[in-house]
Amino acid sequence: MSINRSYYISFVLIALAVVLAFLLNVSSGSVSIPFGTILAALFGTEMELDSWNYILWNYRVPKAFTAVLVGGGLSLSGLLMQTLFRNPLAGPFVLGISSGASLGAALLLMGFSLLSGFTTISIFNDVSVAIAASAGSFLVLLVVMVVANRIKDTMALLIIGLMFGSITSAIVSVMAYFTSAENLQRFIFWSFGSVGNLSSQQVALLAAIVGLGFILSVGSIKQLNAFLLGENYAQSLGVSLKKSRLVIILGTGLLAGGITAFAGPIAFVGLAVPHLTRQIFDTMEHKILIPAVFLYGAILMLLCDTIAQLPNSANVLPINAITSLVGAPVVIWLLVRKRKLLF
């Protein structure tokens, strides 16, 4: 089809940009390693310094892959929600999935010590936080799915998601008020978000979760396209509303919940990237949008992480702040320029 062919060039360019952003990301960090050396090392040659080898393969490459998975996955979940909820402002945060993850992490980091009386918690490492956050997000997801089965109106579901967000943040602030400064600090650091500090096994697990979410999205392409007309029209086109809504919500939950568990709550990527993508890929066809949004999200996250690393300095900025600083102006700019945020 002639319309689709014109997107091939865009896809080649955007894939090229992912590779470039990836290279930029792995070649910058607190320790400066020459770009040529990194490039050669990625193609198999050993670097002269063992510490460089260690930094590249055990820290920077897993981090860059995490950034790709986090950025792509969050953006994809944002796209799914905007279509499902027929709302241009929908994103992973609105269904309460991210709030659920925060609640899980907060209960572990702050609530546990409050209840049991322990003050220091050495057993709580990153893995247990990830498990607690996943449990929290899936708990919220389960409740949302039960509600989704009973309520036909997606707008009501959206508001219920927002209410869940308010409830969880209220519980978190109550816990934050009573907890020790040390535990509060741990939670605050988790809530800053980070794509680093994941082992290769954890990255592989994250990849499996994001992969599953991606497969569920691709399997729902036709239903997503039909939802663009509204639920009544979708039904008249032979779409089973309950079943496809469940599959799409499950995919969103896997993507947003899994990612928030490993990388912390990362704002604005899920909301802004689908809108940015539509500036280049001027279509509503999900067959085009799903891969495009994923790649675009990966680029944005790699770049944000590169900025957060503050090249050649030992300081790392919270990635959540960077994505908000990039994302919020983008949404404002889109609104001002187009006067209306369409999806």
Next chain:
Amino acid sequence: MVGEATKYIKAHELAIGYGKKLVANNINFALGTGELCAIVGVNGIGKSTLMRCLGGLQPKLSGDISISDSDLAALSPSNLAKTLSVVLTEQPASKNLTVQELITLGRQPYTNWIGTLTSQDKKFVEESLDAFLLKELRFKKCHELSDGQLQRVLIARAMAQDTPLILLDEPTTHLDLYHKVEILKLLQRLAHRNKKTIIFTTHEIDLAIQLCDKILILDGKTNPFGTPCELIEQKHFERLFPSEMVEFDAKTGSFKVKK
């Protein structure tokens, strides 16, 4: 007179409503292939509810709806999508769709799991674009269209779905007289030339009398059904509205305000 058995869609002793609330009952009609039928009646009498029932979007309370001699409720969702298409009063959820993308969605019941278009699908989209004079507008976004243009796009989408039956809920609201006539003429041509059975609800009784093959009057009691001439002869239009405000002129087939 064509026998009842050859009719494409039949409703017998149909009662419609929500849950326990009865909206209308005693609805009987039968339409053959290629017939254009209007449903008229005062606001709130149940026209939209009837459309939603006929379209399988909401269950009936009692009675029978049969299409091609099989029960409507027994059709699977995918078969239903190949049997009837709908044009609703609600706007498409995404106004960012282009005209061509929206019409192409009508081909969904026929495409594979990922929605690949065959040459047959593209042919139907082209024919629909052509029939509703939309070729120049095909790359326009829906939010750039006027009300009349958007209505044509939504009907073209239903045509691309290539179903023997098309249901339209108030396709002429918000349009001026010229565009009302345009839409109804296009529907008439679609019914007669492409042999579609088309049912639509409307408040344009005088236009419906001139253009439709059959009319169903929802009056909350007997719900008369027949050709416009039969209904005029039986003086059913006179009883449609309280007579102190308007009167029906049988000679011209239109309503007059009482002085």
